[in-house]
Amino acid sequence: MAPKFNPLEIDKKWQQKWADDRLYEVSEYSPRPKYYALTMFPYTSGDLHIGHWYAMAPSDVHARFRRMQGYNVLHPMGFDSFGLNAENAAINRGIHPYTWTMQNIDNMRRQLKSIGAIYDWSREVITSLPEYYKWTQWFFLKLYENDLAYRGKAPVNWCPKCQTVLANEQVVNGGCERCGTAVSQQDLEQWFFRITRYAEELIQHDGIDWPERTKIMQRNWVGKSTGAEISFALDHPGVEEKEIRVFTTRPDTTFGVTFMVLAPEHPLVARFTTPDNKAEVEEYIAKSRRQTEIERLSTEKEKDGVFTGAYVINRLNGEKVPVWIADYVLLSYGTGAVMAVPAHDERDFAFAKKYGIPIRVVISPPEWQGEELAEAYIEPGTMVNSAQFNGTPSQEGIGAVADYLAEKGWGGHAVTYRLRDWLISRQRYWGAPIPMVYCEKCGIVPVPEEDLPVLLPEDAQFKPTGESPLTYHEGFVNTTCPQCSAPAKRETDTMDTFVCSSWYFLRYVSPHYDTAAFEPDKMKYWLPVDIYTGGAEHTVMHLLYVRFFTKAIRDMGLIDFGEPVTRLFHQGHIIAERRKMSKSRGNVVNPDEYVTDLGVDAVRTYFMFLGPWEQGGEWDDxxxxxxxxxxxxxxxxxxxxxxxxxxxxxxxxSEAERELSRFTHQTIRKVTTDLERLRFNVMVAALMELTNYLTKVKEDGRIGRPAWDEAVETLILLLAPSIPHLAEELWQQIGNEYSVHNQDWPLWDEELAREDEITLVVQVNGKLRDRIAVPASITEAEAKEQALGSERVKTYLQGKETVKTIYVPGKLVNIVVR
RNA sequence: GCCGGGAUGGCGGAACUGGCAGACGCAGCGGACUUAAAAUCCGCCGGAGAGAUCCUUGUGGGUUCGAGUCCCACUCCCGGCACCA
Structure with a gap:
């Protein structure tokens, strides 16, 4: 009898030994092909819950599998550790964000080590340490140099509770992503990254193996619209501008324009509103400013607006068009102005009805007799009331009108994107300071590279004031101009944490390199990332930003690839009590107690066995x-x-041994392909089946000793990525050389995996009637003969006429009778 | 409203490219071992029926020799977007 299985002792013993031997440290100097297996690094919000483990354990299994397959595998880990959480802890509990963050990291690192993953801890990356954020700042300077970072005044999303600005992606249902507080609009000077310059490239996903839904979501987020830009003539006393340009996807309806609508914030509004309308317009603007994002975006809300008293001319037909303002027009999209065609747009229709504005049909619906429309007709049709374009199908008209506009110099074909530039300023302390200086003489001056990093002062005061503690820190704010040496002020905003995580995958290749963000040779060796796994919630933020960063620095010549990640995979969410796990709901499950109870291998395996990895599932112990x-x-x-x-x-x-080797080789084949496709749940099932089979074989005792030993060794090798501790222990106990994790992954032999005998299914009219054991080499004629010869089948053929017989090789015979 | 994804036993799930529905596991039931329990091992385990057999993959239709898988319509659940001109 074997001694009792004690998983806790085994976990401890081998984790210690692997660490002592530095078994999982990797180097670039290897003859093996490289494989960069990246798992999204955790945000340092406290401790790890099983949601983190669910992301990390299966990805480690895959990385271990690649390692045994002969790849030189880089599987690093680090901590995304700047951000609001740490600062709020400072305000609420009086702990310095640095201390709080480092305590969290210590705890999380301990938990991560207990997973038994092949993380190379010598490459750990912590984004909040100066040795890292120095390079975040350096990238900022590079983007600035290349006109991809700029400062601009913009209406921004402001969270009154967190007292900071939010990116569009961080506004969820009009509320703050973090605390849910309704977000309001404020005009502030902010730093932006010009991600829109890459809009077109960001909707291309050629040559990368990413989930279809992720690509679709990114495409939708970027939101490309094709249409035309049209100039409407403006002639207003005292206004310089002689035109207002609008973007439309329907230039074919331009003859149907009966009014124009500007966003309330549009700069022209104040200048051309006539005295009669001034009071009303100002009141409307004030009202829409007061509204929160939630109210303003409510689709329930009836569309309203006010007339400015100003007019523009529709150049296509010379008509005077009244200009209104309404808050359903957004300043940030297109030109902030729209031409309204009530006959062919639902919103314009409702608006025109409400204010008694004419509705003119210019696209004829089928069988239209000139009657009034009951609702907007938005489908294609034939152009009418459109001068020389009458009779043109509207879909042709789109291009024809745009061509005509271009010819006349009144506009032309245009493309617009929904994507907006990435607002990266945060009025907060715990982030990478933006390395810029404001000089009275020289204006905005970048901090010279050699002066990086701009360090966060340690002695900041944390108060909930709404401004960054950096603003009050005289020692930080006051500096000298790098250009003229006159007294100057530092930028006190820090960067959005998503900036830090946009390049961390590059830092892992040379985390301690201090003369550049990464060592070029090592970067060339490891990148791009071969597989990246993480949650789908990062699709339109992190995963878009990472691609933007990569393309931007490619264009600077720093790297020579444009896509950071070759293969992307999203694991699902672990939920508890039918809801996503979160601290505020109090349904967080900590893995530690399970690990100390059953051992880590059981926990790792359970995560895999739960269900398909991409689907996630309910935590049920x-x-x-x-x-x-x-x-x-x-x-x-x-x-x-x-x-x-x-x-x-x-x-x-010998027959039993043949059976055993067949089963073993079939399992190797199945486990290998399942691991390649990250289908962990069925892989575990296959390993269980092999275990069950071997148990029976052992009882029977009909196998020779060498064949038995070989089968057991194969089982252990197949188990090694999943249950690394137990596999190592068993490998040693049966007398093999350390370490099982340095062994070659078993290869299957198709010849040995092949079945000699198959079960031939016999159907009559598609219904299962018999199963016959036949040699795998059976011919079609033999199979049909056997099927027809079956006694069970014969009873169903009695008195019937056989219409045809279908044969599926190796599977079934279906006899169709009448 | 628009764009994705999903629905299979009591439960989690399996089923390659249209070919034996329910692998594997959990729970349950029966048995062995035990003074007893736990642990372990063996057997049963979608529904109806005495049985032959019939029914069964969210609902309704269709294509096909054959549909969980393909097509059409619908219901519900999950995720994303949401006045984008």
Whole structure:
């Protein structure tokens, strides 16, 4: 009898040994092909819950599998550690953000180590340390140099509770992503990254293996619209501008324009509103400013607006068009002005009805007789009331009108994107300071590279004032101009944490390199990332930003690839009590207690077995015991003595061995392809089946000792990525050389995996009637003959006429009768 | 409203490219071992029926020799976007 299986002792023993031997440290100097397996690094919000483990354990299994397959695998880990959480802790509990963050990291690192992953801890990256954020600042300077970072006044999303600006992506249902508080609009001077310059490239995903839905979501987020820009003539006393340009996807409806609408914030409004309308217009602007994003975006809300008293001319037909303002027009999209065609746009229709503005049909619906429309007609049709374009199908008209506009110099074909520039300023302390200086003489001056990093002062005061503690820190703010040496002020905003995480995958290749953000040779060796796994919630933020960064620095010549990640995979969410786990809901499950109870291998395996990785699932620990039992069975299977039954029939033995090798090789094939496709749940099931099969084989005792030993070794090798601790222990116990994790992944032999005998399914009219064991080499004629010869089948053929017989090789015969 | 994804036993799920529905595990039931329990091992385990057999993959239709898988319509659930001109 084997000694009792003690998973906790085994976990401890091998984690210690692997660490001592630096088994998982990787270097660039390897003859093996490289494989960069990246898992999204965690945000340092406290401790890890099983959601993190669900992201990390299966990805480690995949990385270990690649390692055994002969790849030189880089599987790094680090901490995304700037951000609001730490600062709020400072305000609420009086702990310095640095201290709080480092405590969290210590705890999270301990938890991560207990997973038993192949993380190379010598490459750990912490974004909030100067040795890292120095390079975040350096990238900022590079973007600035290349006109991809700029400062501008903009209406921004402001969270009154967090007292900071939010990116569009951080506004969820009109509320703050973090605290849910309604977001309001404020005009502030802010730093932006010109991500829109890459809009076109960001909707291309050629040559990368990403989930279809992620690509679609990114495309939708970028929101490309094709149409035309049209100039409307403006002639207003005292206004310089002689035109207002609008963007439209429907230039074919331009003859139907009966009014124009500007966003209330549009700069022209104040200048051309006539005295009669001034009071009303100002009141409307004030009202829409007061509204929160939630109110303003409510689709329930009836569209309203006010007339400015100003007019423009529709150049296509010379008509005077009244100009209104309404808050359903957004300043930030297109030109902040729209031409309104009530006959062919639902919103314009409702607006025109409400204010008694004429509705003129210019696209004829089928069988239209000139009657009034009951609702906007937005489908294609034939152009009418459109001068020389009458009779043109509207879809042709789109291009024809745009061409005509271009010819006349009144506009032309145009493309607009929904994507806006990335606002990166945060009025907060715990972030990478933006390395800029304001000089009275020289204006905005970048901090010279050699002066980086701009360090966060340690002695800041944390008060909930709405401004960054940096603003009050005289020692930080007051500096000298790098150009003229006159007294100057530092920028006190810090960068959005998403800036830090936009390039961390580059830092892992040379985390301690201090003369550049990354060592070029090592970057060339490791990148791009071969597989990146993480949650789908990062699709339109992190994953878009990472691609933008990569393309931007490619164009600077720093790297020579444009896509950071070759293959992307999203694991699903672990939920508890039917909801996503979160601290505020109090349904967070901590993995530590399970690990100290059952051992880490059981927990790792349970995450894989739960269901398809991309689907996630409910955390239900009742299934864990099944995994534990299985590990125990493996232990006994491998370590209890094998007794070959003497006096067995020699021919029987060889047949049993043939069966065993077939089963083993089929399992190798299945486990290998499942691991390649990250189908962990069925991989575990296949390993359980092999275990069950070996248990039976062992009882029968008909296998020769060498064949048995070989089968057991294969089982252990196949288990090694999933249950690294137990596999290592068993590998040693059966007398093999350390370490199982340095062994080659088993290869299957198609010849050995092939079935000699198959079960031929016989159907009559598509219904299962018999199963016949036949040789795999059976011919079509033989199969049909056997099928027709079956007694069970014959009873269903009695008195019937056979219409045809379908044969699917190796599978079935279907006899169709009438 | 628009764009994705999904629905299979009591439960989690399996089923390659249209070919044996329910692999594997959990729970349950029965048995062995035990003074007993736990642990372990063996067996049963979608529904109806005495049985032959029939029914069964959210609902309704269709294509096909054959549909969980393909097509059409619908219901519900999850995720994303939401006045984008």
């Amino acid at each position: 009742s299934g864990l015991s099944g995994i534990s039992r299985w590990l125990n069975r493996i232990w006994n299977l491998v370590l209890d003595d094998y007794n070959q039954r003497s006096g067995s029939d020699p021919s029987g033995i």
